[in-house]
Amino acid sequence: MASELQISTAVIKELSSIVGPANLFTGPEELVAYSYDATRTAALPAAVARPVTAREVSQILLLANRRRFPVIPRGAGTGMSGGSVPVRGGLVLSFERMNRILEIDERNRMAVVEPGVITGDLQREVEARGLFYPPDPASQQFCTLGGNIAECAGGLRAVKYGVTRDYVLGLEVVLPTGEIIETGSRTLKSVAGYDLTRLIVGSEGTLGVVTRIILRLLPRPESVETLSAFFPHIRDAGLAVAKISAGPIRPRALELIDSGAIRAVETYLKQDVSRGAGAMVLLEVDGSPQATASEAGALERVCREAGAVSVTRAADKSEQDRIWKLRRSISPALYTIKPRKINEDIVVPPARVPDILAEVQDIARRHGLLIVCFGHAGDGNIHTNILLEEAERPQAEEAVKEIFAAVLRMQGSISGEHGIGITKAPFLPLETGEQALEVMRKIKRALDPNNILNPGKIFLNAE
Amino acid sequence: MASELQISTAVIKELSSIVGPANLFTGPEELVAYSYDATRTAALPAAVARPVTAREVSQILLLANRRRFPVIPRGAGTGMSGGSVPVRGGLVLSFERMNRILEIDERNRMAVVEPGVITGDLQREVEARGLFYPPDPASQQFCTLGGNIAECAGGLRAVKYGVTRDYVLGLEVVLPTGEIIETGSRTLKSVAGYDLTRLIVGSEGTLGVVTRIILRLLPRPESVETLSAFFPHIRDAGLAVAKISAGPIRPRALELIDSGAIRAVETYLKQDVSRGAGAMVLLEVDGSPQATASEAGALERVCREAGAVSVTRAADKSEQDRIWKLRRSISPALYTIKPRKINEDIVVPPARVPDILAEVQDIARRHGLLIVCFGHAGDGNIHTNILLEEAERPQAEEAVKEIFAAVLRMQGSISGEHGIGITKAPFLPLETGEQALEVMRKIKRALDPNNILNPGKIFLNAE
Numbered sequence A, B: 001m002a003s004e005l006q007i008s009t010a011v012i013k014e015l016s017s018i019v020g021p022a023n024l025f026t027g028p029e030e031l032v033a034y035s036y037d038a039t040r041t042a043a044l045p046a047a048v049a050r051p052v053t054a055r056e057v058s059q060i061l062l063l064a065n066r067r068r069f070p071v072i073p074r075g076a077g078t079g080m081s082g083g084s085v086p087v088r089g090g091l092v093l094s095f096e097r098m099n100r101i102l103e104i105d106e107r108n109r110m111a112v113v114e115p116g117v118i119t120g121d122l123q124r125e126v127e128a129r130g131l132f133y134p135p136d137p138a139s140q141q142f143c144t145l146g147g148n149i150a151e152c153a154g155g156l157r158a159v160k161y162g163v164t165r166d167y168v169l170g171l172e173v174v175l176p177t178g179e180i181i182e183t184g185s186r187t188l189k190s191v192a193g194y195d196l197t198r199l200i201v202g203s204e205g206t207l208g209v210v211t212r213i214i215l216r217l218l219p220r221p222e223s224v225e226t227l228s229a230f231f232p233h234i235r236d237a238g239l240a241v242a243k244i245s246a247g248p249i250r251p252r253a254l255e256l257i258d259s260g261a262i263r264a265v266e267t268y269l270k271q272d273v274s275r276g277a278g279a280m281v282l283l284e285v286d287g288s289p290q291a292t293a294s295e296a297g298a299l300e301r302v303c304r305e306a307g308a309v310s311v312t313r314a315a316d317k318s319e320q321d322r323i324w325k326l327r328r329s330i331s332p333a334l335y336t337i338k339p340r341k342i343n344e345d346i347v348v349p350p351a352r353v354p355d356i357l358a359e360v361q362d363i364a365r366r367h368g369l370l371i372v373c374f375g376h377a378g379d380g381n382i383h384t385n386i387l388l389e390e391a392e393r394p395q396a397e398e399a400v401k402e403i404f405a406a407v408l409r410m411q412g413s414i415s416g417e418h419g420i421g422i423t424k425a426p427f428l429p430l431e432t433g434e435q436a437l438e439v440m441r442k443i444k445r446a447l448d449p450n451n452i453l454n455p456g457k458i459f460l461n462a463e
Helices: A009-019 A028-033 A053-069 A119-127 A145-151 A196-200 A234-245 A259-269 A289-305 A317-328 A332-333 A351-365 A392-411 A426-432 A434-447 B007-019 B028-033 B056-067 B119-127 B145-149 B194-198 B235-246 B257-267 B288-303 B319-326 B328-336 B349-367 B391-410 B423-433 B433-446
Strands: A047-050 A069-072 A091-094 A101-105 A110-113 A168-176 A179-185 A209-217 A225-230 A252-260 A278-285 A310-313 A338-348 A368-375 A383-386 B047-049 B071-072 B091-092 B101-105 B110-113 B167-176 B180-184 B210-214 B223-231 B251-260 B280-288 B311-313 B341-345 B370-376 B383-388
Touching: A009 A047, A009 A053, A028 A047, A047 B007, A053 A069, A053 A091, A053 A179, A069 A145, A069 A209, A069 A332, A069 B391, A101 A119, A110 A119, A119 A145, A145 B101, A168 A196, A179 B433, A196 B194, A196 B433, A209 A225, A225 A234, A225 A289, A225 A317, A234 A278, A234 A289, A234 A351, A234 B280, A252 A259, A252 A317, A252 A351, A259 A278, A259 A317, A259 A332, A259 A368, A259 B288, A278 A392, A289 A310, A289 B071, A289 B288, A317 A332, A332 A368, A338 A392, A351 A368, A351 A383, A351 A392, A368 B210, A368 B280, A383 A392, A383 B091, A392 A426, A434 B180, A434 B194, A434 B433, B007 B047, B007 B056, B028 B110, B028 B257, B056 B071, B056 B091, B056 B167, B056 B180, B056 B210, B071 B145, B071 B210, B101 B119, B110 B119, B119 B145, B145 B210, B167 B194, B180 B194, B223 B288, B223 B319, B235 B251, B235 B280, B235 B288, B235 B349, B251 B257, B251 B349, B257 B280, B257 B319, B257 B328, B257 B370, B280 B288, B280 B319, B328 B370, B328 B433, B349 B370, B349 B383, B349 B391, B383 B391, B391 B423, B423 B433
Parallel strands: A047 A091, A069 A091, B047 B091, B071 B091
Antiparallel strands: A101 A110, A110 A209, A168 A179, A168 A209, A225 A278, A225 A310, A252 A278, A252 A368, A338 A383, A368 A383, B101 B110, B110 B210, B167 B180, B167 B210, B223 B280, B223 B311, B251 B280, B251 B370, B341 B383, B370 B383
């Protein structure tokens, strides 16, 4: 097991000689800057290194195995489950210097990138060439592709286009024991041995450090239509979502926003957008101009039939942006209501969305809590946000347990796209069962016998 | 290591008490019936069991670990790389009795099936309900979903819809050591711990025995248009494929057939379909009737611009069937030319399709061999078939090595959809490198310490 007694001066010297003194931080301000993620959990590392090649990463991991200190890979720290928080101290590996788009291969529709590339930067670059990288986590303007791979990030467009996993063709990975391997290939299909690529994707930086990524791209859709619909009650909105999900049209976004989130956004933006509606649905379709026009019309009809009091179809890019601004303002807006929030990204079979929404509000009522729900309802992935004062934490933690229990009763999953990290580790056995968890631990032990890489994540106890 | 000395009378008795005497075969005819797959490689098992529950499979694996005999899961024996051939003897587990479609959940668009369900049977059932299961290996009327999962089967529609992996949401798996686990969930997204589902998919029956499968379904496309185009030379056809692959339309099938395959089919069907053409391209688009009509028109134009001498657009279902009959007749037709064939399913980055086709013909010329190429050119996955007399085997084996070397130079993969099994095991290290292979072996050893489950596959030596 990696020692929590941290890193000696001798080791600091060795690390410094690997990455260069300018890329090794040990000062208190820098340690604080790399201590947290979006969960607002924090723990200080002993040092931060900014490597620039797979070879440097490999040397660091060899050293870490020799000297037994934890190594924690970190993208931009936008994670929602504590995955990059150095809970046992050790060395944070930050990838801000490995941020090159190495290649955009237009003929094969592939991109080769380093892990520190910002997701939004790649999207802009490929879109300028008529291509498209679909995964779009809400933090896309800040988060890194390496972090997206660690967590298997989803996003708004997952309902049609799938998640990060579906776009990763190959990886260069430094193993916990320092070897550098390549997984996958530059092909759209490959079944050459076990699927190590997809084992690494979503492994939350516990099985290997990704140092190069081959991504699949799609042709950029010609046309996009965006709609917003307001409903008197969340039930009506939930039914509209279920009806659309079961219909022939596959929207590229299908978001549901409850009244609590609408009110928060209205307060935050200082405007009345909903005229007191009880729920909002955001929809987006893409494809040829004819197809999107006819699909947008059909979706508008479904919303009206389900009881929408108003449906807006964006006439141009600026109206689209206005609609999406409402959605993107939810997270910051929620902090204006209560000082703390606990954000869970539960997921249920799509037809159970109305049931889980009702159940969550029951749980909120029973505990006297304010729980706001919004998110990717099209694929059953709802962000439930418990808004709280610190004094309400015991009830909130009780509510989280009850929400997870309800999700699992409905054959859902406790995490659709945020990962387990530290915040959900206590609950993971409820979903997987002890024996499947033991399979995961066996894999972890086989690849990382000294538990060097991101210890304390996913498993409460990997040793 | 599992003994090759096989199964004692005492063990046969125990096996018989687990599955019942009617479901345990030891007679020579039955052993021969379960000894081979589509590679025409064969090895006799010591016995064949036909379990009907996960519990029976678990009891068998516990016994196998106690008594140290190999257990080889087998679907319909249509595999193309020897994955289900009992090369070290032992017990074949055949899933023909676990062939129930347990549930088709129309609201959530999911199906729950047992591993012995024939792929084509599921497709018919879901299509009758307006749903769609895209993976379509050529053997879909015979192969089983359990076998598809073991090999991560692809098929004609993979170019648009992806492969088996992309439709598996969750599994019930009996581990090599007998524990029964569930992976994944009934949701479209989940990141709860390591992705065990996708580790099992494509692991060729070496890491676990799949006993129940949750599959994702799509809405059935409203309309399908099918085209065939004949070209004077394979170069022209290759260019048409590359142009379509890089264009905005995403056909659901994009198949290339070379002159050798055309001649074989014409001889086999006793009709002249091509008027001496040098290559054929098959195309299929699906979607709304308007979209498919306009896309079919655009694809026809691309083919003509690339030099097609004739393009046929099927007017109805019977014309579609006639076009696909040509494609489906290739495999049986090839056996009419020479008594043996070696079929490889190489895959290259899509833009390299013309290069690999040229290189394969160079290799054929150099060795004086007849090599016929056809397949899923849209995703770069070409079936290269060396047709030979037994006396030509040494040259053919040399040619295979050269083809694989060319594929790897082009950053391709030696197997797009058939798996490694026994036939490609000697070549796998060339693609993965020794260290990535060792990662796979570590996983195998961690989950199957006695090397009970399907030994001798993927790795030349797992111990």
